[in-house]
Amino acid sequence: MDAVQDEAAGKRARGLDRAFEILDFLRQKRQALKPNEIAAQIGAPRSSVYELVNLLLQNGILEFTGGEGRVYLGRKLYFLGAAYENHFDFTRECEAALEQLANETRETAQFCMLDGNRYTVVRMREGARPFRISTDVGQSVPIPWTASGRLLVAHLSDQEILNFIPAQDFRLPNGDWLDPQNFIVEVRQAEREGLFTFNSIVDSFTHCFAVPVRGEEGYAAATLCLVTPRDDGIANRDHYLHCLKKAAAGLEHAPARSKRG
Amino acid sequence: MDAVQDEAAGKRARGLDRAFEILDFLRQKRQALKPNEIAAQIGAPRSSVYELVNLLLQNGILEFTGGEGRVYLGRKLYFLGAAYENHFDFTRECEAALEQLANETRETAQFCMLDGNRYTVVRMREGARPFRISTDVGQSVPIPWTASGRLLVAHLSDQEILNFIPAQDFRLPNGDWLDPQNFIVEVRQAEREGLFTFNSIVDSFTHCFAVPVRGEEGYAAATLCLVTPRDDGIANRDHYLHCLKKAAAGLEHAPARSKRG
DNA sequence: CATCTGTGTCCAATATACCGTACATGTGAT
DNA sequence: ATCACATGTACGGTATATTGGACACAGATG
CATH class of the missing domain: 3.30.450.40 (GAF domain)
Structure with a gap:
């Protein structure tokens, strides 16, 4: 997309882009997923996804839901979206x-x-x-x-x-x-x-x-x-x-x- | 604010945290701001804020609005928030x-x-x-x-x-x-x-x-x-x-x- | 004129984020 | 028991993201 500029192989991805790739992916899937599944399905390194997911959890951008360590979009995103809608x-x-x-x-x-x-x-x-x-x-x-x-x-x-x-x-x-x-x-x-x-x-x-x-x-x-x-x-x-x-x-x-x- | 774990001074901030600090700040202000203003008011390096704002603009997380290069929360956030609300x-x-x-x-x-x-x-x-x-x-x-x-x-x-x-x-x-x-x-x-x-x-x-x-x-x-x-x-x-x-x-x-x- | 502030760009230095890899665990199949 | 697989954690090397500072410009101010 936007996010996927995949110039060529072998490049390190920027955390920010990866993060929003994760968010967009969850939105598409419309269900909570384990970090492992996310990594596999978007083709990103597992260690990176785990790190990003934890960061996003801390910020309330993602939330644990559905058990078994599954995560989905978080409340903070709702607040930000509501602010957009309000503006x-x-x-x-x-x-x-x-x-x-x-x-x-x-x-x-x-x-x-x-x-x-x-x-x-x-x-x-x-x-x-x-x-x-x-x-x-x-x-x-x-x-x-x-x-x-x-x-x-x-x-x-x-x-x-x-x-x-x-x-x-x-x-x-x-x-x-x-x-x-x-x-x-x-x-x-x-x-x-x-x-x-x-x-x-x-x-x-x-x-x-x-x-x-x-x-x-x-x-x-x-x-x-x-x-x-x-x-x-x-x-x-x-x-x-x-x-x-x-x-x-x-x-x-x-x-x-x-x-x- | 939340995001600000400011352990001590002189530490480099993580891009992701900085980015969400910017988003939260815009939400609080409830108006479009120039990158320069954002940097000054959240106390972040100008060069960092400019870079992050550009990245967020590319991803549709921020949008130009209000003229003069001002930015505010973008449509993508609305979509993500709507997905949260739907879930x-x-x-x-x-x-x-x-x-x-x-x-x-x-x-x-x-x-x-x-x-x-x-x-x-x-x-x-x-x-x-x-x-x-x-x-x-x-x-x-x-x-x-x-x-x-x-x-x-x-x-x-x-x-x-x-x-x-x-x-x-x-x-x-x-x-x-x-x-x-x-x-x-x-x-x-x-x-x-x-x-x-x-x-x-x-x-x-x-x-x-x-x-x-x-x-x-x-x-x-x-x-x-x-x-x-x-x-x-x-x-x-x-x-x-x-x-x-x-x-x-x-x-x-x-x-x-x-x-x- | 000089000076100051607000704005945006560019650049090099270095602290570190990303990623590959190894490790630990549990589960289920053979 | 042995293998295969899914899941999560830990760690070090290196490519690079973050950052301070320099630079350019415009407008305002005196």
Whole structure:
């Protein structure tokens, strides 16, 4: 990632990067793990991981939980995250927008952002459908897999996009290869139209709608999305896009704005 | 602060500790600062702070905001905090408990925890009072200043308590000195009775009620509190304590329990 | 003009953080 | 008993992270 600059083999890693690699890994796994397991799965020296884990435990960044010496993200991270959320106070308005979308469309509505060089669902309202069609909140997903991804990188140049997205993220879950040049074309199209919709490429039965929520810098700081069954999505396309744009307009001042002026 | 183990002068600080010192400092300040200012105010070498800030920026732990090169807590921290909150899923039940307390008492209700070796208000419902009597959410406060503090350290031995709480935290905001031995007596009393109430020692017009929320380890993982005008508090003492205990009982299984079992 | 403060960058010295390796333990399989 | 493996601890060598100080610049102040 960011963290993994793996220039070449045989380099010593910086403690700080290793530490956040551990934290990110635990977040991805969403469960407590033993230091040993962490070391094995992220491919880091065991002694280093033990040392870092102990340091992080002392600072409250990690906590023992789940027994057997397993550790998970700690309370301090919750406090820091709450401070961020309080400063860039998008949560309240975001929930309102999702609520509104849910009422108007009865479909699954999501608020999405970049997490480093991947995509993540920050908040979600499940639709009224009897079956559940959605990614989990907080999971990082390759940018090219998502409709929102086309919008979230649109402020970068072609070359920057290719540098930014890890090469292996162009491989789809079914093993197919997505041509990066094709992706770029879609990015530019999404940029021009201010929206992107497609039949999901990670499953075979949903249609996805995404519109940008522009921050103060003028480009997409986040997206609002709908994930719908294919027939419903295509049948209600105009209505859904109208709802999304209206909801996004209501948010357009919120992200990256301080609560206390 | 917590992180500062300052054994003696003249020691090199570990990057990780320094980094989290920076993060904690920004959280306390609740505003974006320039690296230079951070270095000056936490008493760290400028060159170190610049290097660390740049590293943290690259990882998304810090973000530029506020212009002029100022930095504040970053989006990644929000994601990590959200993962913590999702794992130890106390938020929903916590809000319900505060809601209930607010309805029953019309007073300011708080959910509080330890943040390292200090006390912090995690969530709060303002009371119906025309005036506002409360600490800000997310600020760290010396443990001895608060009613909850008596409960949150009760699982420690006398000596552990004295080691745990920074000596200067026994000095009250008005300059008075709180005798640690006296504090210990109150801790043991609170432990026996399963509650603590007093006229606030940080102002002259409120009365505070605190009851423990016990985690799976059996000791106070958090507290529920009411902050009331003195007359009202004393007049409604029994009623308020009853409400608090009921609300705490409703939470007692929640903290430190995994959502996905 | 000179001077001072606030800001950011660059650099070399050395204290030490990272890591490989060995050791100690427990558990389960053969 | 012997092996294999998972887990945690201990320790020394060396690559390097941390740090003080030099440098550059801009704005304010006198």
